[in-house]
Amino acid sequence: MxxxxxxxxxxxxxxxxxxxxxxxxxxxxxxxxxxxxxxxxxxxxxxxxxxxxxxxxxxxxxxxxxxxxxxxxxxxxxxxxxxxxxxxxxxxxxxxPEDWHARFACTGRSYVYRIANRRAPLTLEKDRLWQVGTPLDHEAMHRAAQALVGLHDFTTFRSVHCQSDSPVKTLDRLDVEREGEEVRIHAAARSFLHHQVRSMVGCLALVGMGRWREEQVAEALEAKDRQALGLNAPPHGLYFVEATYPDDA
Amino acid sequence: MxxxxxxxxxxxxxxxxxxxxxxxxxxxxxxxxxxxxxxxxxxxxxxxxxxxxxxxxxxxxxxxxxxxxxxxxxxxxxxxxxxxxxxxxxxxxxxxPEDWHARFACTGRSYVYRIANRRAPLTLEKDRLWQVGTPLDHEAMHRAAQALVGLHDFTTFRSVHCQSDSPVKTLDRLDVEREGEEVRIHAAARSFLHHQVRSMVGCLALVGMGRWREEQVAEALEAKDRQALGLNAPPHGLYFVEATYPDDA
Structure with missing residues (x-):
């Protein structure tokens, strides 16, 4: 083989x-x-x-x-x-080599979540971004996101269907940037819980809309309770970007 | 009204x-x-x-x-x-104002043509770019394109169905650039003939593939003959980008 x-x-x-x-x-x-x-x-x-x-x-x-x-x-x-x-x-x-394994040898995974921050419906990028009509304060979103970076119990941001042994993960990066009407959230970690990125993005969007104070993201994390989740962002804005391996050049 | x-x-x-x-x-x-x-x-x-x-x-x-x-x-x-x-x-x-007219007051039109220069079929951008599997020399394309800039008789690059009174037009810009696997051709003029952008892109693609010498683009223009056209690029890579007006801020 x-x-x-x-x-x-x-x-x-x-x-x-x-x-x-x-x-x-x-x-x-x-x-x-x-x-x-x-x-x-x-x-x-x-x-x-x-x-x-x-x-x-x-x-x-x-x-x-x-x-x-x-x-x-x-x-x-x-x-x-x-x-x-x-x-x-x-x-x-x-x-x-036969001992290379796409899943078990993978030491880093990254995602990007794309938001179209505009009132008009999407045409060319339908099903490619989450359309949010309310103006988003991406700088507030980025500041709030930093509370999630590091080693944490992400129970709040975990689907009830998650099969991971532990809710404790290390999030390496959660950056929010804007380019014109598009807001992008970049997430990187060794591994993620089920729905973790979409759950984090949902809460950050609430901050961006002014419906959550920035501190509420940290409070939701601290709660370690799925009920503390503000919003799960829809799937069609999420992209698996890349997987990294120790033997990558 | x-x-x-x-x-x-x-x-x-x-x-x-x-x-x-x-x-x-x-x-x-x-x-x-x-x-x-x-x-x-x-x-x-x-x-x-x-x-x-x-x-x-x-x-x-x-x-x-x-x-x-x-x-x-x-x-x-x-x-x-x-x-x-x-x-x-x-x-x-x-x-x-009532005397503003989207068509007759317009003094500049620009298009971009997007080519996915890769062998793999398109997935997320299906129907959004022309897929060309042969590696394209975008620098040769850009050089060849400059022969078309300026005031010319564009008969070679005009559809038989074109309703314009004259084949003589001034092309203000025809730039070819690459970003990763994507090659983009930017075209700007006061107005264009029917199929002009797609016809110009088709010939430039032949240069990029090495099937035409760079000089053949100028020769095709000089021929003032639709039969001299190398290739009409498909429509789905073409985007109308913007229209400009004298009273634009």
């Missing part, structure tokens, strides 16, 4: 998330079925992260083991051909 | 262009019908430019005359509500 590392870009809109689901289409199912049609083998896709319905990926890292002899470039081209018309693209493919 | 200037953003994918067509949906028809539902008046939308099927707009400038008394902000909000689910948004609305 040869292990192939893949980089995947996808539009999450038509999928019930990255991982296989009993009740609807998933990125994993599409990629595994495309691989079966090419190779005649049952392959299993392992990925750095899980994503929810509607969440996008710019560069998800995944791997799969293949018995058949095939060059990485040919595999990538064949997958891209067989994935049509699903909005999934393989943007990179290479052979990696 | 009061004249309202509108700024429109739209995804051109589902439309047969901006202007009304006998045989399919258009941006103009959608906006006029939304206005009728709001005002109970037949209004006529006049716009700075025409766009083809699949061509997008970031900030088209238009106007319409309305008898009913309505505030610009209320008109904008009502249009945006009634335009759903069509991918058209009114991003600005104001009252202008």
């Amino acid at each position: 040869t292990r192939f590392a893949l980089t995947l870009e996808f539009d999450g809109t038509p999928f019930f998330g990255l991982q296989r689901q009993k009740d609807g289409p998933s990125v994993q199912q599409s990629v595994e079925e495309a691989a079966f049609r090419i190779l005649g083998e049952d392959v299993r896709l392992h990925s750095a992260g899980r994503t929810d319905t509607g969440v996008h990926a710019l560069a998800m890292r995944s791997h799969m083991d293949i018995a058949k002899d095939i060059a990485p470039f040919r595999l990538m081209e064949a997958l891209n051909a067989h994935l049509r018309p699903d909005p999934i693209a393989v943007t990179h493919c290479e052979i990696v | 009061t004249r309202f200037a509108l700024t429109l953003e739209f995804d051109g994918t589902p439309f047969f262009g901006l202007q009304r067509q006998k045989d399919g949906p258009s941006v103009q028809q959608s906006v006029e019908e939304a206005a009728f539902r709001i005002l109970g008046e037949d209004v006529r939308l006049h716009s700075a430019g025409r766009t083809d099927t699949g061509v997008h707009a970031l900030a088209m400038r238009s106007h319409m005359d309305i008898a009913k008394d309505i505030a610009p902000f209320r008109l904008m909000e009502a249009l945006n509500a009634h335009l759903r689910p069509d991918p058209i948004a009114v991003t600005h609305c104001e009252i202008v």
